[in-house]
Amino acid sequence: MKGDIDPRLMERLSQLQAAPERKPEQAERGRAAFLQQASDMVGAVTPPEKRRHNGWMHALPTIFKIQPKEPSPMFSTLSTIVLIVSLIVGGGGVTVAAAQASQPDQPLYGVKVWSEDVRLGMTAGTQSEWKLALQYTSRRTQEIRTMIQAGLVPPAAVQTRYQNQVEQAIRLAAGFPYQQALQAVEQVRTRLQTQLQAFQQEDTQVPPLLDEARLQTRQMLQERLQWTEEGLADPAQLRERLRLMNQQHLQDPQHTPASTGEPVRTGAAGSGAGNPWTTGTPTPGSSYGPGPGTGDCPDCTPVGTHAGPGQVGNPWTTGTPTPGSGYGPGPGLVPSHTCTPGSGYGPGPQPTLEEIHSPTQAGPHPTQMGPGPQHTPEPDHEPTHSEPEPPGPGPHPTGDHGEPGGNH
Amino acid sequence: MDNPTEQALLTGARAFDLPTLSAIYDRFSPGIYRYAMRLLGDDCLAEDCVADTFSRLLHALKAGQGPRDHLQAYLYRIAHNWITDRYRRCAPPTMDLDESIRSDNHSHPEAQVEDLLEQDRVRLALRSLTPDQRLVVTLRFLEGWENEEVAGALQKPVGAVKALQHRAVQALRKNLLQEEKEGTYEG
Numbered sequence A: 001m002k003g004d005i006d007p008r009l010m011e012r013l014s015q016l017q018a019a020p021e022r023k024p025e026q027a028e029r030g031r032a033a034f035l036q037q038a039s040d041m042v043g044a045v046t047p048p049e050k051r052r053h054n055g056w057m058h059a060l061p062t063i064f065k066i067q068p069k070e071p072s073p074m075f076s077t078l079s080t081i082v083l084i085v086s087l088i089v090g091g092g093g094v095t096v097a098a099a100q101a102s103q104p105d106q107p108l109y110g111v112k113v114w115s116e117d118v119r120l121g122m123t124a125g126t127q128s129e130w131k132l133a134l135q136y137t138s139r140r141t142q143e144i145r146t147m148i149q150a151g152l153v154p155p156a157a158v159q160t161r162y163q164n165q166v167e168q169a170i171r172l173a174a175g176f177p178y179q180q181a182l183q184a185v186e187q188v189r190t191r192l193q194t195q196l197q198a199f200q201q202e203d204t205q206v207p208p209l210l211d212e213a214r215l216q217t218r219q220m221l222q223e224r225l226q227w228t229e230e231g232l233a234d235p236a237q238l239r240e241r242l243r244l245m246n247q248q249h250l251q252d253p254q255h256t257p258a259s260t261g262e263p264v265r266t267g268a269a270g271s272g273a274g275n276p277w278t279t280g281t282p283t284p285g286s287s288y289g290p291g292p293g294t295g296d297c298p299d300c301t302p303v304g305t306h307a308g309p310g311q312v313g314n315p316w317t318t319g320t321p322t323p324g325s326g327y328g329p330g331p332g333l334v335p336s337h338t339c340t341p342g343s344g345y346g347p348g349p350q351p352t353l354e355e356i357h358s359p360t361q362a363g364p365h366p367t368q369m370g371p372g373p374q375h376t377p378e379p380d381h382e383p384t385h386s387e388p389e390p391p392g393p394g395p396h397p398t399g400d401h402g403e404p405g406g407n408h
Numbered sequence B: 001m002d003n004p005t006e007q008a009l010l011t012g013a014r015a016f017d018l019p020t021l022s023a024i025y026d027r028f029s030p031g032i033y034r035y036a037m038r039l040l041g042d043d044c045l046a047e048d049c050v051a052d053t054f055s056r057l058l059h060a061l062k063a064g065q066g067p068r069d070h071l072q073a074y075l076y077r078i079a080h081n082w083i084t085d086r087y088r089r090c091a092p093p094t095m096d097l098d099e100s101i102r103s104d105n106h107s108h109p110e111a112q113v114e115d116l117l118e119q120d121r122v123r124l125a126l127r128s129l130t131p132d133q134r135l136v137v138t139l140r141f142l143e144g145w146e147n148e149e150v151a152g153a154l155q156k157p158v159g160a161v162k163a164l165q166h167r168a169v170q171a172l173r174k175n176l177l178q179e180e181k182e183g184t185y186e187g
Helices: A007-016 A024-043 A055-064 A073-099 A109-122 A127-148 A156-174 A178-200 A209-233 A234-249 A353-357 B003-014 B018-040 B043-062 B069-088 B109-127 B131-142 B147-154 B156-186
Strands: none
Touching: A007 A055, A007 B109, A007 B131, A007 B156, A024 B043, A073 A109, A109 A127, A109 A234, A127 A156, A127 A178, A127 A209, A156 A178, A156 A209, A156 A234, A178 A209, A178 A234, A209 A234, B003 B018, B003 B043, B003 B069, B018 B043, B018 B069, B018 B109, B018 B131, B043 B069, B069 B131, B069 B147, B109 B156, B131 B147, B131 B156, B147 B156
């Protein structure tokens, strides 16, 4: 036994082993008291009087009544605080969870939007933020589709939010390192294609207002899809575009993305209806783009008349084209320049001289770059273009006369 | 520690046979008193502990409960619970030197005071253990019980008793020997 313990410790413990002996008189007194108590109990060993059968009634309260051994004011205060906090947090959590399935025309939609903002704001890491933004675009798609199918016009706020979240997803994707950015932009492109297809597959007859909303959504998606395609070809180009947009937004934060200094068309091709989402980058084959412009348009962005290589080039470019990127100003009037076959980024049909000299709205960014009779909109001036535009992608006001490597 | 005898005592106790109860008291009360005295350090409290321990035994027997075997272990467990309750209810007692020091021709008052202080230190260290650890340490190292007997008192397997003992010894070593080492360094 003593091997189980340190001898020094045993020595300390042995201080208690020498307990004083019990006093005999006290021992005798204790023994007498014990025997007295035992003899008292002997008489009581006989079975007690039979109880009445209603004893269970008295036992019931003791079963369900839980009495603390001692009243504890601190415990009761603490439990009250915990109860209140859990009710608030739990109730709020239930509300937020219930709001996740709400539609824009329902009262809890504000909670849903708020919870999205909070979650996005609290997300750490660009990757997670990007995934969340992408996820939210799908939510908006579903909401808008559901509303249109229900015969309701989606509120402008929802559409604006949709556009913002799409742009945010693109912006975050473009901010990744090069290889990662390519993959992310590709994912955004795939997602946008899926969403666009979802809108395009709905060919049901809907009232004009709904049709217009659907068209606007499609156009917005097509345009952002174009951004991603540009970004895949040249991520730097996409970053530059986003940077410029950001600058314009900072200069005039009141403007919505549709009015951030970019020319706003009030007439979509063929429809005559305004499209606040277009920023002037038409997608080939999308039936969206500058209309058949024919003549004077005082509010349109003028185009330099000096034809040169690239001057009437690719209207989709807004910045300096990257040599070798396959994307940039087209050959203009020089037919020797050929576009990449099958790339979809060709110069398009060559405009006629008359068309070249006519004003155009094709430039989404009437930039401050370069000389030339360009129309640079004032910060508070949103040029409206109601005049039809020349067909096809017109010359783009690059300001540098389409020279690659032009100074921005 | 003769089991058949203990069993016979239990049989008599359940029948409230007064001679048997008297024999039980005579046999086990001194050990219970020592046990209580070691842990409490107060003879009045130790007497109270003994009285309550045997009183509870009578109440248990009257209610048809009580030990089926290991009467001694049962009594020590009652005493141990009584002391634990006492520890929980009361702060460690202060020591009044005038009343505590007994006259002894063979030792100096300084040595007696030192012994009393040392006993209090050990009691405090024992008090810092969990009730089960304290019971194991006192029964094993102060009462001299074997592991099997302690397991009977605790109603736990022998392995659990060994684990309790190991942890208790570790804690005591930390409390008492570490304190001693620090005192040496300070000195």
